Amino acid sequence: MTRTFVVTGAASGIGRATSQLLEARGEKVISVDLRDADIEVDLSSDEGVEFLASEAARLSGGTVDGVLAIAGLAQPVAKTVEINYYGTIATLESLRPLLLTSAAPRAALVTSMASLFPPDDTLLDALLDGTRATAMERAEELAAGTPEQSGLLYGTSKRALARWLRRTAASADWAGAGIPLNGVAPGVVTTPMTAGLTASEADRAALLTQVPMPLGGIFGPEAVADLLAWLVGESNGHLCGQIVFIDGGSDVVIRGDSTW
Template sequence: MKRTIVVTGAASGMGRATAEALASAGHRVIGVDLRNAEVVADLATPAGREAMVAQVTALAPDGVDSVIAVAGVSPPVPPPTVVAVNFFGAVATLELLRPLLLRSPAPCAVAVISTAALMDYDQALVDACLARDEAGALALAEGMPLMGNTYASSKNGLAQWLRKAAVSAEWGGSGILLNGVAPGSVLTAMTEQFFATEEGREMMAKVTPISLPGRFHADPAEVAEVIAFLATPAGRYLVGQIIYVDGGTEAIFRPDVI
């Protein structure tokens, strides 16, 4: 059945690939991004998030069937913005659009995490995110190095939030399937800077090792296939799962965790 699906970060990368895959399958896609989307909004700010909700509601007053929080940024974007978009923007997208999801007979929600969530992260920053202390979290991020662990911290916090929220009364208890996808190395505008140099490629191979021969990264469309699956009732018994689409990275890092 045709679904109405909101996709943030829809103008590029995995968000664009996901939007295109869903549209090709006949679904109505409401894209959200800073530009070149049906809804133009800045998810780094509370005002931008509220503007996103108002615009989506105007476009889909009868509700939406799926919400996919793809929008994310990484260094060299300033650390506070990384945290504001990746954690607070993603969580706000899902929570603020939840009332529209409740109007669907088969609601689904998906958040894009990252294998970076498994790497070194700052516990104080993650705690501030989970406490929903945005001002405090951004202040902590302000004092961190540009290429520090704010990205890993923001994605770790999002993963923890998702796991707990998915089985809560507000989500699973209300019939909304909330799951996540954790990509590993994916060639997008956000990561192409790393693949452009030998040093960058060596760094990516270290932080996102891949077990598949001859593979160095995924194409956004490969990740979009899994995201699109979770955005439909096809996975109607999946709740609170984070699916690693990473060429084996997560299994390499922690083979004993099941």
Template sequence: MSRTYLVTGASSGIGKATAALLRTRGHTVIGADLKDSDISADLSTAEGRAVLVSRARELSGGRLDAVIACAGVAQPDPLTIKINYFGAVATLEGLRPLLAAGTDPRALVISSIDSVHPTDSAIVDAALTGDEEAAVVASRAAVDRGEGQLVYSSSKAAVSRWIRRAAVTDDWAGAGIPLNAVGPGVIVTPMIQPMLDDPAMRKLVEQSVPMPLHGYARPEQIAPLIDWLTSPENTHVTGQVVFVDGGADAVLRGDRTW
């Protein structure tokens, strides 16, 4: 049965690959991105987030069967927390009423293996309390002291924790809407390729994200899991961060499950 999906970050990377897969399987996909998509919206701003919700309501006729929040950046900059956490949460919360009107509704956000790396507690705590201004200030402070890499890992740790908290609430589980995250390892995209082409940077990547099973992945290899998690077949998986990382999580954390 054909379903209606909204995918953010649909013009590149995992979002583009997921949208393409869903379309080949006969589904309707409403794409959102900064440009070159059905909805043009800047999710780093309150205005852009409002535009996303408004246009999604118009284009979908007021109902969605699934929302997949793929939009994200990996910059040592406060923009990262604004998009990766606040933009993602605003997407999912803003579109939840449209999901409630859908059939077998499902929701998913892209996290990262970086969510298990060191983080900045000030950034994470501010995000989880919904204080965007404080999260931006904490992110800027991390950059200023030479720890800009913590902004990305903190954004992904925060959104993963939000998923865990929100998924079991009345708004999500109580409404019959599974809410999950997928945590990729290193995905070969135009954004990451320059790092892999630099021997020194590639060594750092290999050390921080060891992937013993088949090495680095392509966006097309992540899309099938996203498809299943947001399909009617998924009736009971919720509140989970499913790593698609070639074994990196197991290498980094050993046999600890939490």
């Protein structure tokens, strides 16, 4: 039976590869992005998320079998936090009612191996336990600071998202409702987001000194799409709150024998 999936960030990179894979398998994909998508919307605002939910309900007929929250931003601006953290969570929460009518609902999000890097603790605390206003005030401070400070926005937002997933997946709203909620943490993937960092062999070599990937090095988005497709597939009925690092070994090199 054909399943229906909502994929955010579907116009490029991992989102596009995932959409193409699901469509090639005969599934129905409702694509979401700023442009070139079934639902064209900015997920950094409450109004955008409300529009997403209403359009997804209309286009799906009221039932969604899987949500893949892939949309993200990796720029040294405060909006990176709005998209990566608040936008991802709002996407999942706003579409959860559509998952409840599926016989086998699934949801997945995308964090990053950058979540392993030291975060800005003030921003992290504000995201997890403070108010959105406080968090965005700190995000603006970092964005206006040094390159090192603004560079903390991406990894901190992804670490906060990973912690939200761990806190949320086993709750009554998700596991209790029969919805496996999991995530992936890619290493360096060749997408438009990383194009400026991987343009030459010298660029790639320099990047790999910061992000060690001993197994295969930098890879394409199709590998991440394969993993995401399994996470939202019917055969995955018991994985709950897991973040799978698909990073060529970065997690192993950086964290050693430390495990959850």
